[in-house]
Amino acid sequence: MIDRRHLLAGVAVLAVLASPAAAQDWKAKYSEINFAVVPAENASGVTERWTPFANYLSKELGIKVNLRIANDYAAVIEGQRSGNIQLASYGSASFARARLTGVNTDAFANDINADGSTGYYSVLFVKAASPYKNVDQLKGKNLGLVDPNSTSGNNVPRFELDKMGISDPDAYFGKVVFAGSHENALLALSQGTVDVAANQWTSDDDSTLAQMLTKGMLKNADGSAMKRDDFRVIHKSAQIINGPYAYSSDLPEALKAAIAKAFFEAPAKDKAAFDRLSDGQKKGFHPATTKDWDATVELIKFVDRLRKKKAS
Template sequence: MGIIPNVAPDKQRLRYEPLKEYLAKELDTKVELFVATDYAGVVTALAAHKIDVAYLGGLTYVQAQEQVGVTPLVTEVDRETGSKEYLSGIVVRDDAPYKNTKDLLEAKGKFAFGDVSSTSGSLYPRVMLDAAGAKCSTSTLAQCPPLSKISFTGGHDATAQAVANGSADAGGLEVRILHRLEREGSIPKGRLRIVETEKVMGYPWVMRSELGGKAAKSISSAFTRMKDPQLLNLLQAKGYQRVTPADYEAVKQHAKELGLLTTDR
């Protein structure tokens, strides 16, 4: 199974070891864990049949659909929203003068995205910037006037650090990851302030469609019957619910409009 590195790959690999063991037991099969160095690497591995099951962001899933037949199975019930949706946010330092996204644009600030294929670290921050009046390029993603500079940090934790240390005036990231970084002490609580949020359909666990309906049912059931509180806590989930391609139509439409449907960057 493949995992997108929404935080540093070594941390991600360690976090998902207990899930690997759980699935191996529930499915009565050997499970190998693969964490790519970037989001596109997981899509490439799916297309090359090097992995069978993957944990993807919504954007990475619709990008994968362009290359390989994949079936979405389940997503987590988020502990913060109590639903299949979670929050993408634009953050600034607490002492910054910006009260909203428009203020940032008027100041022609520097903005940090996560991985270019991140749903809550790239696509939805771009949606919020666009709604506030930015003219982000759909072909050259590092241009988003009137913002003066665009950077891609590779992950939500790196984006939070970039804003906290002043190398970016604002950044787009997953709100629940920010809260986890605050709990862990990586980011001092209160250092960053959220100026806007947008709801996002949860990360789907997907499988290569050619594995068939029996595999889809078995893997989905392994997730939906998960009850171990320690494992759920590690995964920051209240539980899991099934999802369908229709749940990600809004993500796909936004990706088309903003030039993010392809992983070829």
């Protein structure tokens, strides 16, 4: 649902775009821009998913949009900080981290889910064949996380565990490992490297697990393809706001407006490229502002305090 604040943001975009001279001014300075994406899946998967959309943006903006697949979440943050990245697809926590560390970045949109909502969840998966039904049964077992700057794969799980009285996961679990991506965390679970894995989940059809099952990436010990009922969710967080798309604050206003316009028109202008981003599980882009992630900033501050408490 788009409120008055987000509607006014959309009106501002149209006002800036009304000046053809402004477009020529920014094109003289920006003949190309770099668009960075966090590694939710393996690099080849991210490239295949995002290249058509980057090509669409190039066509709409009239300049080259270079797709940059980041090695980790921190690389996106540092890329915008250094000025090498002008446009980024962030997770909520990595965007909050960017803000907390002084990166000049402005959110302008996030995803609309199939049901019209704009949020998702952090869940803890175990294999359905395992005996584990809750976190209490996992003491001394191995926990798979995603990346230190992942929202659903690290920060929210730590917040949720703290609410259960587990303020130090490293002491509670036998081992806590960072897999590097959502896919790798689920691969570690399927292969028995970890006993429980944190991941993102919007619905049974819209999650990293669903994408991996569709691609046949998860296998049983006998080599047969795993199915959805081979996994069980033992904990689900409160809803998290979908991560933002953000551009560098110092870009010309006309360029920012052109980028936002291209995003909002994507489902109609290039449905195939848009649907490829989420295997057809999203409806469009929702106008957003940086302040929409203020609560996530507070969450990251809380997790930081937990870490400092443990270190002391």
